[in-house]
Amino acid sequence: MFDTGTTTFMLLATSLVMLMTPGLAFFYGGLACKRNILGVMIQSFVSLGITTILWWAFGYSLCFSGGEGAIIGNFDKAFLNGVGLDSMYSPDKRFPELVFISYQMMFAIITPALITGAFANRVTFKAYILFLIVWQILVYYPFVHMVWGGGLLAEWGVLDFAGGIVVHATAGAAALASVFYVGKRRNRDSKPNSIPLVAVGTGLLWFGWYGFNAGSELSVNGITAMAFLNTDIAASVAAITWLAIEWVRTDQKKPTFIGLLTGSIAGLATITPAAGYVTINTAVLIGVIAAIGCYIAVKIKDRFQWDDALDVWGVHGVGGVLGTLMLGLFATKAVNANGADGLFYGDSSFLFKQVVAIIFSSVYAFGFTYGMLWLINKITPVKVSVEDEEMGLDAALHGETARDSY
Structure with missing residues (x-):
């Protein structure tokens, strides 16, 4: 009944994507100052628990049950109602629906x-827990349904292979709104506490991204292989391009390890929406554009003094937007017959749809996030006290420290 090869591959891809969350924790933990390592890492790890419970209870159902052409699905599969051991994802993609849910x-x-x-x-941990729950229910779930669940944007013809709109554009816009709401850190000059830890996180993210992108084909075929290779090429080109830019443009005229690592993440985020729809040569171009575009975005952030501590908007947000635009320009049905032809392959309307989807998702995520933080602040303080910020969130909020002494 089930295709054993495809089922095995999808279980592997699922495991790879799961590994990205600890990888993100290590990446952010290394970039954070030494008094806030655990405070930023626990925010990633707690999502593993809370989001899993929400997804089982009703998240999967709202995203992938009913609601054809709509903004959100229904509760027909709440608590995984009707999903059994023999439930198949689809007649042509013959693996268990349980694997797709995971x-x-x-x-x-x-x-x-x-x-x-x-x-x-x-940000206080209580406020973050509320943020984590409400944001994914009212931002993430609707965009998953609209793009991947047969909803409004999917019916209109918008494409997003693995999350340029659904994941990176929405998260980036929300990050910028969060920065505007919570304001600046008291000490913005803190340096990364552990560049080796950032490197470990980057390696896990890069490794996991193969499951993120190649797995999004939901099958094992040539497009799967193309998405896999496009992912690696874009990340590699972006990493070297960012390294070269910093080598030439920074005052110290030296190549930095952080620059190389950041460039790779920019390339990974930017190729994500296009990985299974574009050629290998286009992936090379996307890598170059990712590095240049995201580097400029980080410099714009610095110029306007937006305190996006770990460059979420500049790397993930701008990367997702650029990748979605590149998809609108360079998608070709010669790579994926189920995709579309972009502007350079004769269809300007597809680029228009992608642009509208970017604007819609970014504006909604930004506006909702800012308003949601305002409401959460009425329930519990969003921003930590001056004393807790000075002490560091590890000790102040969690009663722990990452090291025995500093």
């Missing part, structure tokens, strides 16, 4: 965790 759950886990790097060192 795979998509890993996306739901990491998406709100991405946002946490923007407000590192400044």
